[in-house]
Amino acid sequence: MGKIALGSGQEATQPDCLKALVAEFICTFLFVFVGVGAAMTAGKMLGDSLVGLFVVAVAHALIVAVMISAGFHTSGGHLNPAVTLGLAVGGHITIFRSILYWIDQLLASSLACILLKYLTGGQDVPAITLASGTGVLQGLIMEIVLTFSLLFTVYATIVEPKKGPLDGFGPLLTGLLVGANILAGGAYSGASMNPARSFGPALVSGIWTDHWVYWVGPLVGGGLGGLIYENFFIIRSHVPLSRDEEPF
Template structure:
């Protein structure tokens, strides 16, 4: 019994049942994120790319990814989201570890493809996220913490199975949240929001300055948001709703009549 309980918590059986589709989806999602997102940070012509263009590109590519692979893997495409799902029991330990692994590999692959298709003179940064001069590592950690927090809070909100009014809006809501984060604090930390996204650029450029900020910040923020949503904000199932509505009264009246 104890052995089966451990296997259940680890998710041993789950990872043997066609998980390759979900892993492929997470890999491809991060590949596309780093390719398109980081491409928006590179200028190879005369026109300079501003923060609005970068912010919208990251938001739009996430929207496209969630729309296309959400039904396959849940479209985490971010270790912070996966860790939030893990601490709330929405994903097993082994599956979470595999998700994070392929997310990182996908990000490296995406930046690698981008580097291969970018002129040599423009390959120095490839969308790397670094702290702006004057921003301390602690401040950067705080910025990334709140970026991870708001992202995971929105993800949990739009994915709540008991909220029918948000069905179909998840890709737009999540994409706009990503864009909002970039618009707000792109000048502080580069607005990573995603450890895997930053890792991909760091490996291809060799720039590791304050790299821990981009892992601990979003992940701890995501875990905090996930726990708060689950224990304080989760929508009440319809059958447990106690608020007065005419529909409930009619149903109750019919039940009384049928028993009379």
């Protein structure tokens, strides 16, 4: 069973933490830049169509897989406050460092969306909102379920010490899961699964409608996913975070 580690303010000055924050910022920035950029391109060229949704899903699947791989050995390539929380409840990252990651992820997302708006000549940055006909409770439950599946997959394919034949395929499988979830829930809740992915577009567009859903849903789903997998499926003989162990 994982033990939650609080950490301390001293982590902020440690070289490994600073390196991790820089890597997490870069990976999250590129993830949001490509993901939101794909949504903007699809909206401009394909409109609100199944093909457009498919393009967005594929773009997110690819960029998530690549950025997790790119950041894995430095920051862990979380890209997502819900993933960070899910790993924190399992003791894989301290609470203090998790807070630093959250700030990092939100700043990276905001900067990526600001840059996208500038580079596209002021094109609207699409905020993630509930689709017409989707109620707040329905959207909330959708985000909880989708993010739960994300953390369950992260634990099963990346965190799990006995991965067997899945070893090394975790980032790719996680990316594929994100793409599949977008195809399943994109037309209803927007399938954010990521408060940072929702925050940047909302900040730049000024559209905050039901924005709380994209915090509560992913954080609840992510926390539950990490808690359940860590405590019911992983058998450990030691506490996973004895000092400043790398995330994941």
